[in-house]
Amino acid sequence: MDEGPEASHREAPMTRAAPFAAFEFLIAWRYLRAKRAEGGVSAMTWISLIGIALAVAALIIVLAVRSGFRTEFVDAILGANAHVTVYEQRFDGPSGRFDYRIEEFEALTAQVQAVPGVTRAAPLIRGQVMGTANDQNHGVIVFGITLEDLKTIPNVAGSERSQGDIDDFSQGVAIGSGVAKALRLAIGDRIKLISPNGVRTAFGTSPRVKSYTVSYIFTAGHYNIDQTRLYLPFEEAQSFFNKEGFADQIEVFVDAPEQAEVMARKLREAAGESAVVETWRDYAGGFLRALAVEDNVMLVIMIVLILLSTMNIISGLIMLVKNKGRDIGILRTIGLSEGTVLRVFFLCGAGIGLVGTLLGVIVGVVFVVNIDAIFSLVNYLSGGQVWDPSIRGIYHLPSELRGVDVLNAVGISLFLSFFITIFPARRAARMNPVEALRNE
Structure with missing residues (x-):
């Protein structure tokens, strides 16, 4: 049965886009590379990215030196001392x-x-x-x-x-x-x-x-x-x-x-x-325990440093949301859901965190691989007083690059970057499109 001309004007049901569709990445990319004249925050993006990269590199270097120092110290002890000593009393x-x-x-x-x-x-x-x-x-x-x-x-x-x-x-x-x-x-x-x-x-x-x-x-x-x-x-x-x-x-x-x-x-x-038995940990255990405490403290400091670096993502996204209020209102009026807007701004922050982490891994690994040459240069420029073996017990700054340490640094950085990004992204998603256009 013919339903008449009204059928031609009937609206087709709206299809909901799949999460993280291609256009969401395109919008996020355009916002990240926006020029100042367009209300972008490219300068803040670079500051956030460089801050995360340096923090991740510092964490990788600290973890590598920590692992290398313990390995070097233990090898020096075990290579010249008894593993177990037996006395009689x-x-x-x-x-x-x-x-x-x-x-x-x-x-x-x-x-x-x-x-x-x-x-x-x-x-x-x-x-x-x-x-x-x-x-x-x-x-x-x-x-x-x-x-x-x-x-x-x-x-x-x-x-x-x-x-x-x-x-x-x-x-x-x-x-x-x-x-x-x-x-x-x-x-x-x-x-x-x-x-x-x-x-x-x-x-x-x-x-x-x-x-x-x-x-x-x-x-x-x-x-x-x-x-x-x-x-x-x-x-x-x-x-x-x-x-x-x-x-x-x-x-x-x-x-x-x-x-x-x-x-x-x-x-x-x-x-x-009548035997009395002592192990190498009995006479070196105090130093190892002190080293473990120092390791944990340094790890916490580096995590806090990464957290502070990721805070730049929040400030950058808040500025981006404020400058793109009109765009958000238009996107919502043409049918984009709150989830889509949230994912767009989440991709902005997550992209900064991901690229910054990748750069930090590259810088950190290169530094650790060439740490002897870098340290020799620093030691030469400072007059040879940087490393005192009488205090540290070993003759050079050791490092041991382990895959698990790199993965830990990457995991910490990405987790904090993604977690921090959620809050300004939710703020953008909950923005009232009518109010956003009225304010513009």
């Missing part, structure tokens, strides 16, 4: 004191070596003495060890900046590069060791003084180790410290240093009731 009734000597050190070393997961176990003599040479004095910590065991210490035997031949250790001593520098020693020079617990005489105990030839100089990578460490052949150390026939401790290396606490329980069971 017995109460001596007649003297009323505890006796820490390990008399059956060979048997105890064999018991410890048999524990699954132990890669090496070695008896040690340890003592503190005064080293002197060339009219210079310097306190050193002496470790009595055999040549075979010394060769198994990675950062000592495998030192890239070593001097001399480690095979000559049995004819002399091995010293850290810091000790050599403090006493002005080179290979073949003599170092005099002075111990207050020396020879017992009828008139008391006189200091023991003996000279040794420097046969090997190493750089372990940790300032405190290089500055104080001296290795002496095991039997010679027993004689020098009046400890013939026993050892002070058993140093143990394991195949999983991060699981040293688990290994400590097994070693305590194998060593017996």
Whole structure:
């Protein structure tokens, strides 16, 4: 049945556009690149973008340096120190004191070596003495060890900046590069060791003084180790410290240093009731905990920095909404929904955050990859006083670029950028089109 001419004038039902349609991206792009004469905020867009990029780059650099510093510190500690140390503690009734000597050190070393997961176990003599040479004095910590065991210490035997031949250790001593520098020693020079617990005489105990030839100089990578460490052949150390026939401790290396606490329980069971077991975390744990606290504080500061940078997006979008009030009214009157307007302005803010984050990742990664060259330049321009190894313990600024750190920085930046954008976008979407056109 013909419905007459009215049918030709009947309005077709309005079709709702799909979210994030192409025209929404086109409108958002036009608003972002608008010129000042058109009421745009291109200057604010650039400020927001650069601010986010710098904040993301700073976060990536901080995370990379944090990871590198911890890795470098732990490697330096584990590469020159025992992962687990075994002592013996017995109460001596007649003297009323505890006796820490390990008399059956060979048997105890064999018991410890048999524990699954132990890669090496070695008896040690340890003592503190005064080293002197060339009219210079310097306190050193002496470790009595055999040549075979010394060769198994990675950062000592495998030192890239070593001097001399480690095979000559049995004819002399091995010293850290810091000790050599403090006493002005080179290979073949003599170092005099002075111990207050020396020879017992009828008139008391006189200091023991003996000279040794420097046969090997190493750089372990940790300032405190290089500055104080001296290795002496095991039997010679027993004689020098009046400890013939026993050892002070058993140093143990394991195949999983991060699981040293688990290994400590097994070693305590194998060593017996009188054994006292310490891990590398016991003497380095305080520094690691302080480093973890500093890491968390720096992470919070960097997140706040990104948040402050994303605040520029809010101010820019608020200005954009104010300047585009007439446009919003026209868009609403021709049929665009609140959701469409919201998505347009959300795309404006999200686009700034996305591009800024991408630029920040590029800048941060390039900086971390070239951090040695950049730091060398800064150190040169400042006169070489930027990095003091005596305070930081290591000789250079380390960095370790990890994918998870980059993803964390990207995730934090994008989340804050997208979240911040919602509020001015909702304000634009809820604007009354009639009021917007009337005000224009």
